[in-house]
Amino acid sequence: MEYIYASLLLHSAKKDITEDNLKNVLTAAGVNVDEVRVKAVVAALKEVNIDEVLKNAAAMPVAAAAPAQ
Amino acid sequence: MEYIYASLLLHSAKKDITEDNLKNVLTAAGVNVDEVRVKAVVAALKEVNIDEVLKNAAAMPVAAAAPAQ
Amino acid sequence: MEYIYASLLLHSAKKDITEDNLKNVLTAAGVNVDEVRVKAVVAALKEVNIDEVLKNAAAMPVAAAAPAQ
Amino acid sequence: MEYIYASLLLHSAKKDITEDNLKNVLTAAGVNVDEVRVKAVVAALKEVNIDEVLKNAAAMPVAAAAPAQ
Amino acid sequence: MEYIYASLLLHSAKKDITEDNLKNVLTAAGVNVDEVRVKAVVAALKEVNIDEVLKNAAAMPVAAAAPAQ
Amino acid sequence: MEYIYASLLLHSAKKDITEDNLKNVLTAAGVNVDEVRVKAVVAALKEVNIDEVLKNAAAMPVAAAAPAQ
Amino acid sequence: MSLTVKQHKIPQWKIEEVKELKEKIKQYKTVIIASLDGFPTDKLHEIRKKFRDVMEIKVSKNRLFERAAKESGIDVSKIEQYLTGTNAFIFSNKNPFEISLMLSKFKLKRYALPGDKADEEVVIPAGDTGIPAGPMISVFGKLKIPTRVQDGKITITKDTVVAEPGQPIPPEIVPVLQKLGIMPVYVKLRLKVAYHDNLIIPGEQLELKLDDYKSQILESYKNALALGVEIAYPEPEILKITLGKAYRNAMALAGESGYITPESAQAVFSAALAKAYALAGAISGKVDLGIQIPT
Incomplete structure (x- = not known):
């Protein structure tokens, strides 16, 4: 989930979610950055209205994730 | 929520949530770090078992979601 | 969601979700296949009991939706 | 459900849901294609605004499930 | 949904859902009958216990809501 | 429910819900038509915005079915 | 005038105490001023005993502490507002928030006085x-x-x-x-202010609301899941939700298009039934349909 948290951190700090920014944050967190993954996440998030997604997030069916226990 | 996202990023990357680590991540995200807040978050998260919170979130969606109301 | 639909298609057709199968389906659908993503999806799905997830998706809408209240 | 997953895959990849496209995807997934079914699905989906359905599918569960509590 | 409503009408009138019956009803409703779809629906319904499905649809609001999610 | 299914069939086929149309469909389905009921249904549906009702129905399946519990 | 008075009248014990306070200010990263007004002094002893390893607690005169602080280079103007009443001075190398948490978790009880409210049954x-x-x-x-x-x-x-x-x-x-x-009444040392690494942290900020942190963690987690699902991020805990969403999408599409399979039949007929009931309900007041309509 590191890439997601890092993206949310940038979004929350009102910074653009660019490859460089993401890499900086991940590196600062001691994560071994995977370039391809960074590219993929940045590209995917470009098509997403994050604020909209977060607004609906409270309804997230966390129960679905339960079997992970 | 920047401080929380940064903390969860560290947690997810299996790094300790220390003042230095938190400041590093926040700075890398371009956040103007508030020293007092960093200290507060680090102290609070020492008391809060993040895994426990997330596990309960998965197991008890209703109760878990209540504060979000 | 292409990778997800392709995976469910394979699952529904009782085929293994392997990198090759996934690539075949995606290519047939005219998707520009991203090798890394294919690997990531296949690896992640190995840890997921899809039948279980689908059963829960169908059977637990209330619990899932409850947090939104 | 293979035919529906295959259709959603095509839709998600922004390809037309034609008989040929559907057959290609299904064949690539190792499904024994049933011509009648392919024709039926393609005809039925022509009458449906898929984006609308998906939007409602995502938006609905909360309102729908809430009264049941 | 014409084919479904026509099937439900026949079922409700306690008539067999055969290709001929379905075509008759659809024609009477002014629908341009698509033979393939008629075949597909009749074939599919052979695998389904409609009484059971309708009972569940009416009696299990939760299950009923699930697919809508 | 025959009269309702027949009405929905007509509506879905984009035909007017007239007494004649309704009688035709019902007869084709082998239903013994009750003239008074046909008149009543046709008259009542004239005052209803069917599209509106159906749109809401999709959103609230539970509410609709709930009393059956 | 005051100068001459001081020079002549400062007793030795005061000079010693200021010196000791200065040493502690130098030795420890955190200094907390805690109010002793209304605090039973015997309880202070319990706190000292309990936290001997993490903090030193000294009761001293405000003027002496102020002087020691000033001579240690602390900007006294920021803390003098807290130097009223009877105070204890807590010295520690711990993060002041941690000290606050420790103290608040350590339940000290006292006898009730007339007019007290019970803190426990x-x-x-x-x-x-x-x-x-x-x-x-x-x-x-x-x-x-x-x-x-x-x-x-x-x-x-x-x-x-x-x-x-x-x-x-x-x-x-x-x-x-x-x-x-x-002893049904709890006593708590009221922390007025903390001085730590040149930061002045007022007492009300020192009280950490752990439940708030928990709900923020939860919210962040849900946000991450939601965002992950939106981009179908390939991580098992997210994929589980994404798969469910894809499945429900498929069911919804089957339902709306009337595509029947044994798997989708329930969805298809539920959608049709819901519409039929809604329509029946809309006219049920005017027409006797001869059926029971769930409304």
Whole structure:
């Protein structure tokens, strides 16, 4: 989930979610950055209205994730 | 929520949530770090078992979601 | 969601979700296949009991939706 | 459900849901294609605004499930 | 949904859902009958216990809501 | 429910819900038509915005079915 | 004038104390000013004993501390507002928030005083009170505490609650609670301000609301899941939700397009039935459909 948290951190700090920014944050967190993954996440998030997604997030069916226990 | 996202990023990357680590991540995200807040978050998260919170979130969606109301 | 639909298609057709199968389906659908993503999806799905997830998706809408209240 | 997953895959990849496209995807997934079914699905989906359905599918569960509590 | 409503009408009138019956009803409703779809629906319904499905649809609001999610 | 299914069939086929149309469909389905009921249904549906009702129905399946519990 | 007075009148013990305070300010990263107004001094001893390894607590005069702080290079103007009343000065190398948490978790109890509210359920236990039979019997009676007299002493016959948490403690019973050794009121050292690494942190900020942190963590987690699902991020915990979403999408599409398979039949007919019931419901007031319509 590191890439997601890092993206949310940038979004929350009102910074653009660019490859460089993401890499900086991940590196600062001691994560071994995977370039391809960074590219993929940045590209995917470009098509997403994050604020909209977060607004609906409270309804997230966390129960679905339960079997992970 | 920047401080929380940064903390969860560290947690997810299996790094300790220390003042230095938190400041590093926040700075890398371009956040103007508030020293007092960093200290507060680090102290609070020492008391809060993040895994426990997330596990309960998965197991008890209703109760878990209540504060979000 | 292409990778997800392709995976469910394979699952529904009782085929293994392997990198090759996934690539075949995606290519047939005219998707520009991203090798890394294919690997990531296949690896992640190995840890997921899809039948279980689908059963829960169908059977637990209330619990899932409850947090939104 | 293979035919529906295959259709959603095509839709998600922004390809037309034609008989040929559907057959290609299904064949690539190792499904024994049933011509009648392919024709039926393609005809039925022509009458449906898929984006609308998906939007409602995502938006609905909360309102729908809430009264049941 | 014409084919479904026509099937439900026949079922409700306690008539067999055969290709001929379905075509008759659809024609009477002014629908341009698509033979393939008629075949597909009749074939599919052979695998389904409609009484059971309708009972569940009416009696299990939760299950009923699930697919809508 | 025959009269309702027949009405929905007509509506879905984009035909007017007239007494004649309704009688035709019902007869084709082998239903013994009750003239008074046909008149009543046709008259009542004239005052209803069917599209509106159906749109809401999709959103609230539970509410609709709930009393059956 | 004051200069000459000071030069002549400062007693040795004050000079010693300022020196000691200065050493502690230099030695420790955190200094917390805590109010002792209304705080029982014997309880301070309990705190000292409990946290001997993590903090030093010194009770001193405000003027002496102010002088030590000033001479240690602390900008006293920022803390002088807190230097009123009786104060204890806590010295530690820990993060001041951690100290605050430690202190708040350490429950110190004291005897009730008339007018106190109970911090926990107050139970008068069954048994011999040792109180001679006399006017106290009527006090117990008034509080509906069942008693009997045995060997000239009042014996309580049944455990009785006299105050729930948050309720005022009946003043009549206060002496009895003391006699029975019941301490139903919590005392807490009130932290007024912390000085740490050149930061001044007011006391109200020092109180961490852990529940808020928990719900923020939860919210962040849900946000991450939602965002992950939106981009179908390939991580098992997200994929589980994404798969469910894809499945429900497929069911919804099957339902709306009337595509029947054994798997989708329920969705298809549920969608059709919901519409039929809605339509029937819309006209049920006007038409006898001869059916039972769930509305």
